[in-house]
Amino acid sequence: RVVNKREYCQQCPHLAAPPxxxxxxxxxxxxxxxxxxxxxxxxxxxxxxxGPD
Structure with missing residues (x-):
């Protein structure tokens, strides 16, 4: 599935810390x-x- 990283990943608590x-x-x-x-x-x-809550 393709998602917008700003709308999904960057709003999600499961995204690993940068970089x-x-x-x-x-x-x-x-x-x-x-x-x-x-x-x-x-x-x-x-x-x-x-989407994220």
């Missing part, structure tokens, strides 16, 4: 940085439910 661009949620991975704003994620419950 690493990784997810700390068990079973979730940031697979690919697509451009300046979008990332491909796998197994992300936040993306699956439609």
């Amino acid at each position: 690493e661009m990784a997810c700390t949620h068990e079973g979730t991975a940031i697979v690919e940085l697509l451009d300046g704003d979008d990332v491909r994620v796998r197994g992300c419950p936040v993306a699956a439910r439609g």
Whole structure:
């Protein structure tokens, strides 16, 4: 699933501390940085439910 990193990842408590661009949620991975704003994620419950709270 492709998501906007500012709308999803940067609002999520599971984002690893900079400079690493990784997810700390068990079973979730940031697979690919697509451009300046979008990332491909796998197994992300936040993306699956439609966004951060």
